[in-house]
Amino acid sequence: MQERLGKWLLSWPPLAYLVVFFLLPSLIMMFAAFRYPGDYGGLMPLTSEDPATGKLVLDITLDNWRDYLTLESFVRLVDEPLYIELFIKSLWYATLTTLICIAMGYPLAWLIARSPKKYRDLMLLLVILPFWSNFLIRIYAWMILLGPQSALSKAINLVVTAFGHEPVSLLFTPFAVIVCLVYVHLPFMVLPLYANLEKHDMALLDAAQDLGASAWQRFWKITWPLSLPGVYAGAALVFIPALGMFAVPDIIGGTEGIMIGNLIKQQFLETRDWPFGAVLSIMLTGGVLLMAGLAAAVGRGKQKAKQKHG
Amino acid sequence: MAKRQSWWLWAAAALAYVFLYLPLVIVVVYSFNDSKLNAEWVGFTLDWYHKLFNNREMLVAARNSMVIGVVSALAATFFGALAGIAMHRYKLRLLPFLVLTPIAIPEILMGVSLLIFFVLLNVTLGMTSIILAHVAFCIGFVAIVVRARMQGMDNSLVEAARDLGATPWQAFRLVTLPQIMPGILAGGLMAFTLSIDDFVITFFTAGVGSSTLPLQIYSMIKIAVTPEVNAISTLLMVLTLCLIVLVSKVSPGALRAE
Amino acid sequence: MALLEIRNVVKRFGDFTAVNHVSLSVNAGEFFTLLGPSGCGKTTLLRMLAGFEQPDSGEILLDGKDVSNVPPEKRPVHTVFQSYALFPHMTVRENIAFPLKMAGWSADKIAPQVDELLEDVRLSKFGTRYPHELSGGQRQRVAIARALVDRPRLLLLDEPLSALDAKLREEMQIELINLQKEVGITFVYVTHDQGEALALSHRIAVMNSGQVEQLDMPETIYSYPRNRFVADFIGQCNVLESEVKAIHGDGTMTIAIKGCGEMKALAREGVTVGQQGWLALRPEKIKLDRELPELANEAYFKGRVHDCLYMGDVTLYIVEVGEGVRIEAMLPNSAPGLAKLFDDNDLVEIAWRFDAGSFLTE
Ligand SMILES: Nc1ncnc2c1ncn2[C@@H]1O[C@H](COP(=O)(O)OP(=O)(O)O)[C@@H](O)[C@H]1O
Ligand SMILES: [Mg+2]
Numbered sequence: 030m031q032e033r034l035g036k037w038l039l040s041w042p043p044l045a046y047l048v049v050f051f052l053l054p055s056l057i058m059m060f061a062a063f064r065y066p067g068d069y070g071g072l073m074p075l076t077s078e079d080p081a082t083g084k085l086v087l088d089i090t091l092d093n094w095r096d097y098l099t100l101e102s103f104v105r106l107v108d109e110p111l112y113i114e115l116f117i118k119s120l121w122y123a124t125l126t127t128l129i130c131i132a133m134g135y136p137l138a139w140l141i142a143r144s145p146k147k148y149r150d151l152m153l154l155l156v157i158l159p160f161w162s163n164f165l166i167r168i169y170a171w172m173i174l175l176g177p178q179s180a181l182s183k184a185i186n187l188v189v190t191a192f193g194h195e196p197v198s199l200l201f202t203p204f205a206v207i208v209c210l211v212y213v214h215l216p217f218m219v220l221p222l223y224a225n226l227e228k229h230d231m232a233l234l235d236a237a238q239d240l241g242a243s244a245w246q247r248f249w250k251i252t253w254p255l256s257l258p259g260v261y262a263g264a265a266l267v268f269i270p271a272l273g274m275f276a277v278p279d280i281i282g283g284t285e286g287i288m289i290g291n292l293i294k295q296q297f298l299e300t301r302d303w304p305f306g307a308v309l310s311i312m313l314t315g316g317v318l319l320m321a322g323l324a325a326a327v328g329r330g331k332q333k334a335k336q337k338h339g
Numbered sequence: 340m341a342k343r344q345s346w347w348l349w350a351a352a353a354l355a356y357v358f359l360y361l362p363l364v365i366v367v368v369y370s371f372n373d374s375k376l377n378a379e380w381v382g383f384t385l386d387w388y389h390k391l392f393n394n395r396e397m398l399v400a401a402r403n404s405m406v407i408g409v410v411s412a413l414a415a416t417f418f419g420a421l422a423g424i425a426m427h428r429y430k431l432r433l434l435p436f437l438v439l440t441p442i443a444i445p446e447i448l449m450g451v452s453l454l455i456f457f458v459l460l461n462v463t464l465g466m467t468s469i470i471l472a473h474v475a476f477c478i479g480f481v482a483i484v485v486r487a488r489m490q491g492m493d494n495s496l497v498e499a500a501r502d503l504g505a506t507p508w509q510a511f512r513l514v515t516l517p518q519i520m521p522g523i524l525a526g527g528l529m530a531f532t533l534s535i536d537d538f539v540i541t542f543f544t545a546g547v548g549s550s551t552l553p554l555q556i557y558s559m560i561k562i563a564v565t566p567e568v569n570a571i572s573t574l575l576m577v578l579t580l581c582l583i584v585l586v587s588k589v590s591p592g593a594l595r596a597e
Numbered sequence: 598m599a600l601l602e603i604r605n606v607v608k609r610f611g612d613f614t615a616v617n618h619v620s621l622s623v624n625a626g627e628f629f630t631l632l633g634p635s636g637c638g639k640t641t642l643l644r645m646l647a648g649f650e651q652p653d654s655g656e657i658l659l660d661g662k663d664v665s666n667v668p669p670e671k672r673p674v675h676t677v678f679q680s681y682a683l684f685p686h687m688t689v690r691e692n693i694a695f696p697l698k699m700a701g702w703s704a705d706k707i708a709p710q711v712d713e714l715l716e717d718v719r720l721s722k723f724g725t726r727y728p729h730e731l732s733g734g735q736r737q738r739v740a741i742a743r744a745l746v747d748r749p750r751l752l753l754l755d756e757p758l759s760a761l762d763a764k765l766r767e768e769m770q771i772e773l774i775n776l777q778k779e780v781g782i783t784f785v786y787v788t789h790d791q792g793e794a795l796a797l798s799h800r801i802a803v804m805n806s807g808q809v810e811q812l813d814m815p816e817t818i819y820s821y822p823r824n825r826f827v828a829d830f831i832g833q834c835n836v837l838e839s840e841v842k843a844i845h846g847d848g849t850m851t852i853a854i855k856g857c858g859e860m861k862a863l864a865r866e867g868v869t870v871g872q873q874g875w876l877a878l879r880p881e882k883i884k885l886d887r888e889l890p891e892l893a894n895e896a897y898f899k900g901r902v903h904d905c906l907y908m909g910d911v912t913l914y915i916v917e918v919g920e921g922v923r924i925e926a927m928l929p930n931s932a933p934g935l936a937k938l939f940d941d942n943d944l945v946e947i948a949w950r951f952d953a954g955s956f957l958t959e
Contacts, residue, residue, distance in 0.1 A: 035507065036429050043422035043478055047437035050475040051449070054456035058448075061455055071458065133358070136351035154587075159359050161579050163536045165556045166572040170362030172560065173369065178378035215359065273445020276538060280560060290447050297451050297543070307455075310448055317444055499682035501669040502647055503743065504699030513695075517686045 062307035063098045070301025073097070102304040106312070112292070116312060119289040122203070123271040126210040130218040130267045131260060133211070138222035138259075139252075142229070153223060160216040168280050171209050175199040175281070201283025209277045217266035225259025226252075258328060265324040269317050289313055363576065370569035377566065387570035397571065400555040404535050407466060407551060411473035412531035418474065419481025419530070420523045424515075426482060427489035442479040449476060450543030457544060464546025472544040473534045480533060481526030484590070488522030489515075525590035532582045536575075600625040600783050601646070601751060606655035608641050608807075615641040617807035618655070623751075623785060628777050630786045632794040633804030634830065639787040642804075643753050646785065647676045659750065670699070675744035676753040679760065681736045683728040689715070689739050690724040696747045714742040717776070734765050738772075745780055754786045758793065770796055791831045795819060803827050820879070824959045828877040833913075835878040835924050839956065841868050852876060852956060857919040860896035861951040868958060878954040880927035885914060885939075889946040897948045900924070902939045914939060916947055 065073040075089045089097045106112050141152045186196040237247045275290025296306030369377050373384035422438050441449055457468045500510035538553040559568050599622035608616040616638045623629045631639045644650045648669035656663050683692050693714055697707045715721045718738035758766045777784050788794050794801050795815040802812040811823040822828035843851040850864040891897045900918035914926050
């Protein structure tokens with residue numbers, strides 16, 4: 030009885046808040062994908078003001094719902110290869126970002142995990158710290174670094190022109206987008222990797238060496254397979270936000286570097302075609318769910334295999 | 340114990356650290372640079388900070404950010420702490436899902452769905468809508484930190500309190516609450532930091548009337564980059580750094596909980 | 598009337614029965630121990646006494662009143678937890694004062710009471726310390742002081758010494774006995790350590806799979822285990838397959854040990870001629886020498902030393918008598934010198950008084 034009351038008192042306030050300000054808006058957005066855009070953007074209203082009474086009445090009924098609901102926006106998505114191509118490009122950017130983050134994050138995580146205990150927290154903190162600085166500042170910093178006046182740009186162009194090519198611009202390119210995506214998401218890769226690598230029993234590596242494995246073999250046969258859960262977790266944490274990113278390409282990507290997030294933003298704030306924006310958001314959600322489901326499934330598969338062995 | 344690692348591992352790690360910090364260092368350095376261009380070092384100046392403090396728009400945005408940060412942190416701490424405790428105590432399905440999903444999905448999804456929601460409900464976009472949105476995504480961070488704190492607490496402490504004559508409410512107030520207080524404080528500070536720093540969700544829920552620091556920075560770097568951005572960035576970094584130090588003081592390990 | 602009476606208590610977790618029809622009573626002032634292997638339901642039973650779990654059926658009477666549905670804070674019962682469960686954010690004093698505060702004592706009455714308890718557990722100098730500033734043994738004493746400070750009717754202790762190292766554990770055992778004598782509060786003590794149980798308790802209930810197998814004084818339990826489980830679980834024991842051959846009027850009977858031969862044993866109520874069973878025999882009750890006289894009141898066998906395990910104070914000899922029947926005998930190494938008496942393959946003779954063993958039917 031008291032147990033019930035406590036459970037109710039504790040879980041209802043946050044539950045109610047999140048239902049109203051997260052679940053409900055998400056459902057409304059899903060629903061918006063099936064509606065017509067309004068005359069001045071937004072959504073075509075389902076209600077109207079009764080001129081006589083001044084009360085709001087629901088126009089949509091069981092008979093006329095076809096006039097209000099449509100699959101048009103979905104058809105548009107499928108008909109126009111541009112959008113799908115942009116989505117695939119975004120998937121590719123996110124994948125590339127994830128791979129680079131693994132390549133950069135792994136040695137770092139490994140080194141931190143194998144450092145003396147007293148330095149570990151500091152080294153880890155140094156990885157997290159940039160993440161806590163403002164997100165726009167971090168993008169902005171790369172605007173300076175990749176800008177035409179920067180030492181980096183000048184150095185690269187010196188080499189490029191020496192080979193007789195036109196000078197290149199680094200800013201406002203897909204290259205800039207990838208660099209920035211990696212920069213913004215690297216801590217998300219290092220943390221789960223570290224958490225995993227820290228738990229590895231070093232005696233395993235000694236045993237492998239004792240049994241004749243080379244350093245290379247020790248890595249690929251022991252450390253890497255054992256660290257896969259960390260890799261998957263990190264990959265999900267990098268891939269998912271990277272896929273939906275709009276600020277990075279918006280600021281630093283130019284026209285070449287835009288991603289699906291930019292298109293969504295455009296539909297909602299510029300063209301104001303909300304139904305189509307909602308369709309794009311659903312597609313993005315689908316991509317995210319797919320990735321999250323994949324990571325969870327792989328993780329669970331591993332767990333099962335482990336239980337079987339153990 | 341720690342074995343010697345090969346030099347290239349150190350080199351790779353050092354490079355990664357340089358990669359992480361060089362951009363931020365440059366922003367800070369240029370904020371003191373006596374030149375309109377972010378190109379080369381000319382000389383030391385505090386002009387940009389001076390300009391910043393005379394920039395009315397910026398000051399209004401800073402005040403907005405503070406108000407939004409404080410209010411959303413307080414609300415998110417309340418809801419998040421309840422959620423964290425509930426998630427630890429009871430086997431729930433919907434609540435953990437609703438608490439954790441906003442953190443897991445790309446921010447833009449939450450931003451646009453809240454935009455539709457507020458517009459359909461005729462809520463004027465502004466401070467209120469921003470705060471309502473910030474609370475929604477901050478709840479999860481607080482809940483995770485508080486739950487981790489609950490998990491770290493010896494279960495028998497509450498039982499011991501009951502055993503020694505405390506009612507459930509007394510056991511909560513005298514034992515559980517003091518135990519998880521550092522987590523709640525850390526969660527609140529984190530929520531404040533996240534709210535102050537948030538760009539994406541704010542961008543969609545702000546409307547035209549009210550600007551925040553990140554929105555101000557955004558329009559500055561989109562329209563005309565001046566070293567004033569360096570100055571405000573540096574100040575924000577210092578603020579965040581202070582908050583982080585505070586968080587790690589009240590609850591070591593909280594930063595890693597997420 | 599017994600202080601605590603447990604009647605037919607059953608506790609299930611899903612399909613699993615953790616406590617299965619347990620009935621027992623504990624007298625006021627008693628040091629009562631629940632002993633059994635890990636997972637046998639001791640903690641569950643204790644948690645029902647404390648009020649953290651409700652029995653699915655049966656009754657728990659304290660001073661004759663059913664407390665099954667009284668919440669923990671309303672029971673005059675306190676628990677010493679295995680993890681001590683000291684409140685980390687309170688000093689030693691504040692920890693000990695906690696139950697008094699909950700009971701609504703005024704501050705000026707709390708202070709002397711806490712002082713007294715601190716003295717009882719020899720921690721007067723540590724009142725202002727926090728739990729993490731204490732050693733394991735000191736924390737243990739704080740936990741006990743905290744649970745005794747408002748003089749509960751019953752103190753429950755769940756493996757309180759298991760986190761301490763062996764030497765400290767022995768010290769604490771003696772301290773516990775003294776403390777219990779001093780305060781006169783009834784203890785219900787849970788342990789899986791038979792040595793601890795035998796050393797501390799007035800009475801022991803041996804539990805297995807949620808049931809009480811035997812409830813007796815330590816000496817009785819050790820010397821006359823009721824069944825094979827108790828015989829095996831407590832101390833070392835030879836359990837020899839046997840059959841009843843004849844029952845005599847003088848309280849004895851004749852049994853035949855399989856592969857060995859006939860001998861006399863103490864009769865047991867309810868056994869019949871031809872019944873199969875086991876003879877339980879403690880290794881230290883067996884005589885062992887190169888030559889032994891054959892006495893009328895003793896079982897007597899010739900054998901060969903198969904193995905010996907030197908254990909410092911004693912040596913355990915495994916003697917083979919008859920085909921494949923091995924009997925363990927324990928001799929003290931009390932003689933001066935290296936004191937090892939026999940070697941492998943030595944021919945020896947063993948004997949035991951017929952009342953040294955007990956015949957088990959299950
Ligand atoms: N809350 C519970 N839920 C399910 N099973 C439990 C629970 N508590 C105890 N058990 C099970 O009941 C059995 C007895 O547990 P316990 O009383 O803790 O044993 P002991 O203290 O003798 O080691 C164990 O098998 C344990 O797994
Ligand atoms: Mg137990």
